[in-house]
Amino acid sequence: MRAIVIPKNGPPSVFEERDMPDRRLAPKDLRISVEAAGVNFADLMGRVGLYPDAPPCPYAPGYEVAGVVTEAGDQVGAELAVGTRVMATTRFWGYADSVRCPEHWAVPLPDDVDFVTGAAVPVNYLTAYLALVHCGAAREGERVLVHGGAGGVGLAVLDLARPLGVDLYATAGSDEKCARLEALGVMKAFNYREVDYAEAARKHLRGGGFQVILDPLGPESFQKGLDLLEPLGRIVCYGFSSLVTGPKRKLWHAVTSVLKAHKVNPITLMNQNKGVHGLNLAQLFTQRALHRRAMGEMGRLLSAGQIQPTIDTTFPMTARGASDAHTYLHERRNFGKVVLARAP
């Protein structure tokens, strides 16, 4: 296979195209010819060298793809037969012309959904769904705050929050992003570069707080989030974006940030009636039944037109395209999902 690899950790310019050996298929595996691959923040963390689960270099990043099944192990069901258009999660190696994955990571892509849209769904929507519905258990009428509201996960949360009838609030890094979020239905978006969002939220809510906070940022926002929770409120931690300060790793900053991570005291949680939940999607990929069910649900919502990912930009599936996509995300320019797509 031809892959877009990270030969060594470094800035976005490190990407190289290389021929890499094809992996052998197990009886329940598929090989997918990749038409589009989603770009995720974790890919940036892996590239700079701040993602402990990443394989040794050289490897290709990529947690999700859309494409066509070109090979299927002999225990793969008929619904994923050779020739089926699919979307799938992958564990690395999505930035390539083909990728192998177990069958329970893939679902058929509806006929009227293009590959770029398909590649934008798995990671952002599974994360948003599990964070909002399962871990956060958000209910109608509750106030939910999502950080990174204009990112891929943030906009997926907005998409899923609408039918639940929750009141969504968000933070984002510019007035323009905040205005766009509010135009899409966010009750109030706070530009964290201009205001202390915690103070602004308290003021806006006349002293009230949130029932659910979705936090992918890190220790500082976690502490603020705990303070902003209403009694019986839940905070869901699913990221550590604050570790990444730019296109290169700053090890000292990373180490001190990790050391600052708040130690949760169960007695305090008990006395304040607050809950903390962690979520790491990649660590759930091995939970076959859970992952299959959640992917099936995303497939159904997509078929029914109930989820519509916001695609910000599509870059070509080349080393240069991957480099430009990563630079774009480091510069925080995206409003929605960034995807790499094979030239037609």
Ligand SMILES: NC(=O)c1ccc[n+]([C@@H]2O[C@H](COP(=O)([O-])OP(=O)(O)OC[C@H]3O[C@@H](n4cnc5c(N)ncnc54)[C@H](OP(=O)(O)O)[C@@H]3O)[C@@H](O)[C@H]2O)c1
């Ligand atoms: N645990 C899991 O299973 C899981 C799964 C998926 C994603 N995540 C996490 O969820 C977060 C969002 O992911 P995503 O895919 O939605 O992100 P994304 O689409 O790549 O969006 C990135 C956005 O995050 C904001 N941001 C905050 N801190 C940043 C930083 N240090 N460097 C660059 N951008 C930063 C920026 O927007 P603003 O400045 O406008 O806010 C930026 O536009 C990440 O922390 C990611 O690791 C976790």
